[in-house]
Amino acid sequence: MITVSNLxxxxxxxxxxxxxxxxxxxxxxxxxxxNNGAGKTxxxxxxxxxxxxxxxxxxxxxxxVDQSESWKSNTAAFIDESFLIGYLTPEEYFSFIAGLRNIxxxxxxxxxxRFSTFFNEEILGKNKYIRDLSKGNQKKVGIAAxxxxxxxxxxxxxxxxxxxxxxxxxxxxxxxxINQDLKCSIFVSSHDLLHVSELCKRILILNKGELVKxxxxxxxxxDTLRAFFTEEIAEVSETTPLPEDG
Amino acid sequence: MLKTLFSLELKSLFRSPTxxxxxxxxxxIVFAILYFxxxxxxxxxxxxYIIEEAQIGEPFEVINRYLIYYIGFDIVFRYMxxxxxxxxxxxxxxxxxxxxxxxHFSMLKMLYSFFNxxxxxxxxxxxxxxxxxxQAAGQVWGWSLSIYFLLLINNYLNVLVxxxxxxxxxxxxxxxxSASLQYxxxxxxxxxxxxxxTSLFNQSWLIAVxxxxxxxxxxxxxxxxxxxxxxxxxxxxxxxxxxxxxxNYFSRFGKLGLILRNDVALILRxxxxxxxxxxxxxxxxxxxxxxxxAVEAYQGDTWKLFAGIFVTGGFLFSFxxxxxxxxxxxxxxxxxxxxTYIDYLKSKYTLIQVFTAITTILSxxxxxxxxxIFSFVLLGAIYNLTINSVIVLWGGAYVRTKIDLTSNKKAFxxxxxxxxxxxxxxxxxxxxPVIIYGVFDYALGPIAAKISIVVVSIAGYFLKPxxxxxxxxxxxxxxxxxxxxxxx
Numbered sequence: 168m169i170t171v172s173n174l175x176x177x178x179x180x181x182x183x184x185x186x187x188x189x190x191x192x193x194x195x196x197x198x199x200x201x202n203n204g205a206g207k208t209x210x211x212x213x214x215x216x217x218x219x220x221x222x223x224x225x226x227x228x229x230x231x232v233d234q235s236e237s238w239k240s241n242t243a244a245f246i247d248e249s250f251l252i253g254y255l256t257p258e259e260y261f262s263f264i265a266g267l268r269n270i271x272x273x274x275x276x277x278x279x280x281r282f283s284t285f286f287n288e289e290i291l292g293k294n295k296y297i298r299d300l301s302k303g304n305q306k307k308v309g310i311a312a313x314x315x316x317x318x319x320x321x322x323x324x325x326x327x328x329x330x331x332x333x334x335x336x337x338x339x340x341x342x343x344x345i346n347q348d349l350k351c352s353i354f355v356s357s358h359d360l361l362h363v364s365e366l367c368k369r370i371l372i373l374n375k376g377e378l379v380k381x382x383x384x385x386x387x388x389x390d391t392l393r394a395f396f397t398e399e400i401a402e403v404s405e406t407t408p409l410p411e412d413g
Numbered sequence: 414m415l416k417t418l419f420s421l422e423l424k425s426l427f428r429s430p431t432x433x434x435x436x437x438x439x440x441x442i443v444f445a446i447l448y449f450x451x452x453x454x455x456x457x458x459x460x461x462y463i464i465e466e467a468q469i470g471e472p473f474e475v476i477n478r479y480l481i482y483y484i485g486f487d488i489v490f491r492y493m494x495x496x497x498x499x500x501x502x503x504x505x506x507x508x509x510x511x512x513x514x515x516x517h518f519s520m521l522k523m524l525y526s527f528f529n530x531x532x533x534x535x536x537x538x539x540x541x542x543x544x545x546x547x548q549a550a551g552q553v554w555g556w557s558l559s560i561y562f563l564l565l566i567n568n569y570l571n572v573l574v575x576x577x578x579x580x581x582x583x584x585x586x587x588x589x590x591s592a593s594l595q596y597x598x599x600x601x602x603x604x605x606x607x608x609x610x611t612s613l614f615n616q617s618w619l620i621a622v623x624x625x626x627x628x629x630x631x632x633x634x635x636x637x638x639x640x641x642x643x644x645x646x647x648x649x650x651x652x653x654x655x656x657x658x659x660x661n662y663f664s665r666f667g668k669l670g671l672i673l674r675n676d677v678a679l680i681l682r683x684x685x686x687x688x689x690x691x692x693x694x695x696x697x698x699x700x701x702x703x704x705x706x707a708v709e710a711y712q713g714d715t716w717k718l719f720a721g722i723f724v725t726g727g728f729l730f731s732f733x734x735x736x737x738x739x740x741x742x743x744x745x746x747x748x749x750x751x752x753t754y755i756d757y758l759k760s761k762y763t764l765i766q767v768f769t770a771i772t773t774i775l776s777x778x779x780x781x782x783x784x785x786i787f788s789f790v791l792l793g794a795i796y797n798l799t800i801n802s803v804i805v806l807w808g809g810a811y812v813r814t815k816i817d818l819t820s821n822k823k824a825f826x827x828x829x830x831x832x833x834x835x836x837x838x839x840x841x842x843x844x845x846p847v848i849i850y851g852v853f854d855y856a857l858g859p860i861a862a863k864i865s866i867v868v869v870s871i872a873g874y875f876l877k878p879x880x881x882x883x884x885x886x887x888x889x890x891x892x893x894x895x896x897x898x899x900x901x
Contacts, residue, residue: 239750249745253742266664
C-alpha cells in the first residue's frame, strides 16, 4: 500500500524526518508514537503531499504522491481543524465530502448511522456551524468524514486527543470495526501508549525524526512500549545536563 | 507596560507571514504610502496658491469653507479602508496587566496609523504657508492643531461607527444627507462650517473644546471595549444562526456544484466575505465621479473606460483578488481531497461571472447619463467578464494572505476585507485596457478604440482554456508555499 524510500525532510540544517525504507501493507491498523518533535505530523504531511520531501519519495498504491494526484481518490485524512470547513454544518460538510467521493445521499446516511453513538446526539441536526462546535465535537466530525467513501488508507493524527473518555473507547471500537468491514489501512498517531497498544496491529516509534522501532503487537507489549520511553528519558537525563533556563 | 505591549505589536507586524514572504507587496505598499504622502504634501504646499490663482476668493477663507469636505471624506475613507486596531488580547487577559491598559494600548496604537499621521503632511506645510502669507503664527498653529484634533475625533468615531450600529446609522445619514443636500443645491452647508473653522482660528480657546470632544469620544470608545473584555462578551465567539442553502439546486452541476455551493455558503456565512461583496457593490457608484463631470480631470474617454471597469468589476476586485485565500483556513483539506484545480477555479470563476453580470445589470441606471456613457459601462463589463475574471484568479495565486473568516477571534475585529492591498493589485487589471483604449483612440479614433476593447475581450475569451492551464500550473507550483503561508 505505502512504500517509503529514502525519505527525508530537512529545514535549513535540521533534519526533522529521515526514513530510509518502510512498507505498510494493506488492511492494517498502524500506530505511530513518538514525543513531540519526533516527526509524526511531518510524516503524515509528507504522506499527504502537503510538504515537499527533501530527498526520497512516498508511493501510495504505486503512485508517487508528489508526482500524481490520483492517490487522492483512495486516501483520506484528518490531521487538524484545517481539514474542516468551519462555516458549514456537519451535515453539509459530510455531504460535500461524500459528493467528492461519489457517495450518494442514501449511502451517506447509512454510513453515518454507524457513528450515531459516537456523535452522542451533539453533531447531527443541531443546526450549528462546525466552527461553533466544541473542539471534541469538531474532531468527531473530522474523523467520521475521513471514512466517507471507504478509502483504502485513512490517516488520523492524534484522533484520541480532545475526546472524552467515553468517546475514546467508542472510537477505538469504531476504528476496529471499520477496519474489518472495509479492509482499509488506518494509520493513527497518538501520545497515548495504551490506545496504541490496544488498537494497533503494528507499532512504529519515531524518535527525533528516525524510525527507532517497528514491531507487531505480539512482539511489543504495553510495558515494553512504556519502558522504551522511560529508558529514553533516563538516557537523556544521564547524558545531557538540564538546560539552565528550562 | 505600554512599552512591552508595543514591542509585542512590532514583533507581530514584522513576523507576520504576509510581511515576511512578500517582498513585492512590501515594495508596493511603501510606494503607495509615498504616493499619498506626496499628494498630501503637494496639497498642503499648493492649496493656498492654487486658490489664489483660481481667484475664487481669499485663500484662507476658501480653505476654511471647504475644510468640512476634507474632514467628511476623511471619515468615509477611514470607514472603507482603515483597519481596526487588532491586538490579540486573549493571551494577555490572564497576565498581570490591567484590562484598561490593554484597551488603552490598542486604542493609542491607532495614532501610529497612516490614516492619522498622513494628515500632518497636509497640515504642517499648509500652516507654514499661512504664516508666510502673513497670518499670525500662534493662531495658525492653534487652528491647525484643532483641525488635527477633529481628524483624531474622526479616528475614534470610526471605531464606534464600526462597532455600534446606532453610531453607524447616525454618521452615515449625516454624511450622506449633507452631501446630497449640497449636491442637489438644496442647502449649502459650507458657509456655516466656514464660520466654525474661522472661529477655530479667531477664538483660540476653541482648541480646548476640540480637545475636550476628542477626550469624550476616546472615552466612549474606551468604555465600549473595556466593558466587553470578557471571554463571553466582546471576545466571545458568537454562535450564529445557520442560513440554509438548497442542495438540490447545485447538485445538477456535479462536482463543480459541490464547490460552488460551498462558495455561496462562504459568502453568505462569513463576515469578511460579506464585506467584500458589499465593498464590491459600492464600486457601482464610483462612476459618478467620472460620468457627471464632477471632477474636471476625469473628462477623457480613457477615464470613462477606467470607470466602466471599476463600476462593473467591484466584486471581481474585492473578492476575486483573494482567491484562493478565502479558502486558506481549510486549504489542506482541499489539497488532499478529490478536487481538481480546474473545478476549483471554475467555481470561483463562475461566481465572479455571476456577480459581474449582476453588477452590470445594477449599473444600467447609468443610462440616464446617455447611451455614450453607458457604452463605457458595457465595455468595462465585457472586458471584466472575459479577461479580468481570469486574470484576477492568476494574481490571486500569488497573494497568499491568510484570511481569518471569523474575524471575531481578534479583540476588536479585523476589518481588512477591503484595504489598500486590494487597490494595489487592481492596477494591472485596469491599466491594460485603458492603455489599449488610449492607444487606439489616439491613432484611429473613439469607434476603433471601442472595437479594439471588444476584440481583445473576444480574444481573451478564446484564450481562456490556455490561461486556465497556466494558472493551474502556478497553483501547482505554489502549492507548498501556499500551504505554508496559510499554516502560519
